[in-house]
Amino acid sequence: MPTTELSSTRAFEGSKRERHIIMAETVAKTNYKWRVVDIVVAAIIAVASGVIFWGWDVVCAAPLALFEAVTPGFEGLLNGFWLFAGPLAAIIVRKPGAALFAETLAAFLELTLGNQWGVGGSLIVGIMQGLAAEIAFAIFAWKQWNIGTTILSGALAGVACWAYYWMTNPGWNAMRVSWYLVGSIISGVIIAGALMWALHKAIAATGVLDRFASGRAEARV
Amino acid sequence: MGNDSSTSAISLPLAGGGAERRRVVDRVVVTPPSARKEPARPASPSWFIAKVNPVTRIIGALLLCIPMFVSLDVVSASVALGLEVALLWIGGVDPIRICRSTWPVWIAAVGGFISVLLYGRTSGEILWTAGWIVVSEGSVYLACATFLRVLAIAVPGVVLALGLDPTDLADGLVQILHLSPRFVYGGLAGMRMFTLLQDDWRALGLSRRSRGLGDGNAIQRAFSQAFGLLVLSIRRATKLATAMEARGFGGEGPRSAARVSRLHPIDAVFCAICFVIPFIALGVAVATGNWHFSFQGA
Amino acid sequence: MRITPARVEAKDWGWRHATRKDFALRGLDFDIRPGEHVLLLGASGAGKSTLMAGLAGVLGGSDEGEQEGSLTIDGVEAGIARGKAGLVLQDPDSQIILERVGDDAAFGCENLAVPRDETWRRVRESLDLVGLKDIDLDRSTRHLSGGQRQRLALAGVLAMQPGLLLLDEPTANLDPEGVREVHDAVRDVLERTGQTMVVVEHHIDVWMDLIDRVIVIGHPDPDSHVGGVIADGRPDEVFGEYGDLLARGGAWVPGRAIPDRAPARVRADGDAAGEAGAAGTRDDHREPALATEDLSFGRGFPLGEHINLEFFAGEVTALMGPNGAGKSTLALTLAGLLKPLAGHVRVRADIAEGARGDEPDKWRSRELLGRIGMVFQEPEHQFAAALVRDEVAIGPKSMGADETRAYATADKMLERMNLSRFAKANPYTLSGGEKRRLSVASMLAGAPKILVMDEPTFGQDFTTWTEMVDLIAKVRDQGSAVIIVTHDEALVRALDARRIMFGFAGE
């Protein structure tokens, strides 16, 4: 790991500055081992997300049912609020498995708080979403932590969510299935992807991430 | 100080401060800590489920719901739901209690019903069309089946999760399923902060109020406070990780368990019940010719 | 049972936090023999907690900072010698790990693979030692008061029976009774086990009888912010030889005289004209700045009922009493932040003028500003900005001061609190005492008429403590009513505050 750190510091001094800066931001650590702080912070992000999942369950119970009932699948657009735990935790702690861990734990908390979906619609779908979100980072060998991979991660989580709901609502016709997929992906891209990237930047700016690669850009005082 | 909860003023000359000063010492009498008992939370509303290991509870809930995904028909769903409600009743959770704790499920089920009714796969006689909406005999049937199936899948899951203790579950995950204690207890510590989050949220609200940041647009304030809470909790998590390491957590060495999490015969009974219910339900559907593979055209 | 006490060696050791320019500590060289009991002294922000974290091996890896030299425990690098050292952190709030009291105390033992029966035996024993034996093992940890949490954290570490016991201000939030209990608990443990111990504490009198060595950390070069050892030796040597140096550096050396900041004497008897001067005695002619009427306060259920108290302008009132009595809860109620369960809290008409009514709990948030200020027991609950300077400027800004004025006020406050060099730092990265000062500074910047402060002086060295006392005395003399919740006897004496004692019914 010291080797990558070196290369990224050098990158700033290199002549082709722009390109190197981008590299320095995206080529992160090669250290895949989770520290205790990674685990606990991922867990707390999951917990905070789980509470929001649950809050969204309650707030959405009626509007979602209505949306579901009167539109041909546009309620997929609301899915983003159940998808963001994985991408957010992943870009903050930057370890393999962070997205899966966080999304699963968040879903579990959502489940224990009690909601309308039970084990299937909370936990199983959570694990599926976490896996999908993880894939986005895994295909880059967990080395690319930028807005692109985050958005991809959100989009894939949206696909997973769609897959689960199609599975549980096999009665839908083809049009409804497609609309739901489109809505789910859009929502994943915007809320779980782009918005979470912005949120992670805002959190980093407060300085609490000083133990993480994601939060260590600030000047020293 | 005869009265338990009153204040009185006594004048006391105090040493050190100069005897000429008239010092007033008030006393505030508060209830002693021993009188501040918090009621223990039951592990489950059902005496039977409360005895089951938390890991088994989760596994049982999965066993109950996964087989149900293969069929979409009225018979299997209503048989499963009926059995579940009956067994929960025997286990100490009466139907009224079930309805009270699962009300959101009912809303979701109604939503599912309408969505399939209007946008379900079409078959049989077309009853009504309007734009994208096509209501057919087939979609009415599927809608009823969906309604019952959502209930059959979600109701037991929700009831089984009520009162689940995360610490006991974590013990089970480590001792029974042999998951990595680092991740399980790290995750558990994070989960425990959930209880702190509520207090932190309140404390943040109070501090914002005292600092003049508590007025204005409620939604904007809620977002800003939520962001504050997220930052504070990440901060807490960082410190908590340090505290855990300071107690020797996170090393590679062996770890002992202070609490035993074991499986008992009751867990086997519970699993068997959870395993059997969907099969009876699906079996009845097949036997009565109502079996209907989920993804098959209507 | 006996534990093998650990030996600690520092060789030219240093640490720089990743976000800081300066090394917090540098060039540390010492050798602590097994079984030695060391008191670590130093001004607030000198680097004591950093050293303790280093000894416990929890400073983190090269991501989190830069290390120099070596720090070993029994010859093993401290970073990997997990379990040899048990650390009670400075902040009790962040140390509770599990949901139930018993489980939390057992956590350390589990990590060290202590057998089950032995674990529970140790847990019960250590809870007993720290005075928590009345609390059920399966009681939830979430509603323990600050002092109870501190004790629980200590119990968790004691149960680990580490060869090196590290205590970072273990008594900061405790009532005098608790301080004695914790002291006795540590003494008993040390007698029985012979562990090596390092303790950080500003009020050194507490630990004097157990200590056989004092290491003082400070800035060897007064012009730099880098910490190092400035004195090391037997207590009598150190206090004899370096007494003056220590005193100037801000240590609470034994026998140190506490300044007298009692209010100016009342002029003629019954002369209530000058508000600022009329303090120290309760004057029946004056109207209280804040009063409670048949108040019942608590969170959910009443802790105290039918409380009638009066607080006067130009007077300091101290709320004192045992941990968990409800002092903080009452303070929050007085500050208009918690709703009374019954009865009223009323503010004098001229202070309440312009606000809605005279009951602060019904006011809008803005209306509290400049009228009632609150310093929370937990400083981190209070931080609302990302930079120290912005944090202090929040109050003046929301009261309508323009940027320049607000920042001028902020800079002045930071200067007084000795925090200027952290103006651009993140509040969360400050040391324990620095955070406390920041939270006091940001409240004082709003210049409220009624100040409620929850443990304003914990974690302060003598210099910053005196500065704090002066500030409190100053606002009091300017006519504010000051209410402090505190266990700090010296503070109450120095300000000659009126005391309100909390006591449990039936005791």
Ligand SMILES: Nc1ncnc2c1ncn2[C@@H]1O[C@H](COP(=O)(O)OP(=O)(O)OP(=O)(O)O)[C@@H](O)[C@H]1O
């Ligand atoms: N996580 C951190 N990141 C950056 N700087 C830090 C961090 N923790 C502490 N510091 C800084 O390091 C210096 C030493 O802090 P430390 O907490 O060790 O002081 P201390 O001697 O324990 O003070 P106190 O008596 O107030 O607790 C301080 O200037 C502080 O601001």
Ligand SMILES: Nc1ncnc2c1ncn2[C@@H]1O[C@H](COP(=O)(O)OP(=O)(O)OP(=O)(O)O)[C@@H](O)[C@H]1O
């Ligand atoms: N957020 C909370 N919710 C519910 N109860 C609480 C909360 N905080 C504290 N309590 C309980 O209220 C009681 C009074 O607590 P409080 O913090 O007011 O005590 P205190 O006198 O300030 O003690 P200390 O000196 O230890 O700070 C305690 O029994 C505590 O367990």
Ligand SMILES: [Mg+2]
């Ligand atoms: Mg400290």
Ligand SMILES: [Mg+2]
């Ligand atoms: Mg308190």
